[in-house]
Each structure stands twice: as C-alpha cells, then as structure tokens.
Amino acid sequence: MLERCTSGRELALSRPFVEYNARRYAAGRRECGLALRTVLKVIRRCGAPSEEYYPYDDAAVEGHPDAFAYSFQRSFRALRYLRLDDGQASGDVVLGRVRSFLAAGFPVTFGFSLHRSLADDGEIWFPKKRDSVVGGQAVVAVGYHDHVHLGSDRGALLVRNSWGHEWGDGGYGWLSYAYVTRRLATDYWTLIKRSWLRSGGLERPRPLT
Structure with a gap:
C-alpha cells in the first residue's frame, strides 16, 4: 500500500518468506508465537521479495528461500517501525x-x-x-x-x-x-x-x- 501511494507501483511482499524468517528468529529467541515487532524487524533485516518471486507454491516445494529471495535486503534497510x-x-x-x-x-x-x-x-x-x-x-x-x-x-x-x-x-x-x-x-x-x-x-x- 505504501509503495503504491509513493511510487505508483503495487508491492505485495512474499508472506511465506517473511513467515519463514520470522519463525527462525523467534525460535532463536525462544519466543512463543510470532510478535508483530519480530515480523517487522525481520522485514527490515532480511528484506523480502514480492510474492510473484516467492509464492506459497515454491515455499511448499523448496522448504526454505534461496539466495535470490534475500537479494532485496538493501532496499529495506531504511525502514523504521514505530x-x-x-x-x-x-x-x-x-x-x-x-x-x-x-x-x-x-x-x-x-x-x-x-x-x-x-x-x-x-x-x-x-x-x-x-x-x-x-x-x-x-x-x-x-x-x-x-x-x-x-x-x-x-x-x-x-x-x-x-x-x-x-x-x-x-x-x-x-x-x-x-x-x-x-x-x-x-x-x-x-x-x-x-x-x-x-x-x-x-x-x-x-x-x-
């Protein structure tokens, strides 16, 4: 939604990519469930491809994201969450x-x-x-x-x-x-x-x- 407002293009982040990395982060910190702050922190740290590059079908087959899925990391570093x-x-x-x-x-x-x-x-x-x-x-x-x-x-x-x-x-x-x-x-x-x-x-x- 924000990217559409500011750049004119729709950006739907890959939900399985974000969930995979958020669960890995939460497991390392022994969190129970997924806190919203954890999800936002992971998006800022790991970035996320659009869902067209890493949809649910690929996630189910591959089990974990490939290197390409992490190549969008730099464009998310300027994000801040409040x-x-x-x-x-x-x-x-x-x-x-x-x-x-x-x-x-x-x-x-x-x-x-x-x-x-x-x-x-x-x-x-x-x-x-x-x-x-x-x-x-x-x-x-x-x-x-x-x-x-x-x-x-x-x-x-x-x-x-x-x-x-x-x-x-x-x-x-x-x-x-x-x-x-x-x-x-x-x-x-x-x-x-x-x-x-x-x-x-x-x-x-x-x-x-």
Whole structure:
C-alpha cells in the first residue's frame, strides 16, 4: 500500500518468506508465537521479495528461500517501525494515534482477541460478556470511519484480514473502535521511511500524545 501511494507501483511482499524468517528468529529467541515487532524487524533485516518471486507454491516445494529471495535486503534497510501504544496510554489516546497515522496514509498493524461469535461478513462487533475467546488474530488497518455502526457502537477501523478474499468484502472488514478503546486490541505498529514523506504521497502524522 505504501509503495503504491509513493511510487505508483503495487508491492505485495512474499508472506511465506517473511513467515519463514520470522519463525527462525523467534525460535532463536525462544519466543512463543510470532510478535508483530519480530515480523517487522525481520522485514527490515532480511528484506523480502514480492510474492510473484516467492509464492506459497515454491515455499511448499523448496522448504526454505534461496539466495535470490534475500537479494532485496538493501532496499529495506531504511525502514523504521514505530509502536503506537504503550502501557500508560489510554484506549482513547491510542485510537487517536491510530486515526492520525491512518489519515496521513500509513497503515497500522495490530492484534486482537478472536471471539466465538465472529462471522464471515466482515463486521467485527465488540463481543458480549459471555462470548468466549477462541484465539487471536493480526490485521492491518488501512482506514477508518467515525459513523459506521456495529451494533450499539459507532465508529470502526477498516481492516485487511489474512483469511482470504472470501472473508468480508474481498478480505476487508470493519472492526469496532471499542476494541481499541476497551483494550481488546493491542500491539499497534506502523512503518516509516523518509523517502515516503519526501515523495508527497503521504502526509506527516500529528505528533504522538
């Protein structure tokens, strides 16, 4: 998305390449699961080819990336990643930060709790008290709307999920602001590169509060 905004070309990073290297890094540090910071760190350190050069089919056959897949490393070294939440910021403050970066053109990735009531229609309502947690999921927020109604809640983030085009509207859906303000979502990160700001395709986000 960012490359499309700033250079006019679409860049879909190879998901199996990123996952392979992130799992290797996490195993070396004895991490449980894959933290979003680990994934972003691996992208900056190892780079990533586009998915057309290293798709899921090749990954399943080869088992590990070849030297060519690592040849894109240099172009990713200028990336910086920034966390938007911390232990002291309230949910309302975090939501303000997320909206600020989205308004400036920067996507924000984060994780949230999956509840049993979640449907495939792309509307992620804030769960009821007796709705059990069945896992967790990471998504990328690419926009927001203050007047979308999900149940009794108003306002939602437009998110891209990793469950394929069958979920929601071609893989996109709405997640209630209440997930952010009431802390059922956490670990918010975005990527920054100076050249993106110089290009004029993105705005400078407001300072964090």
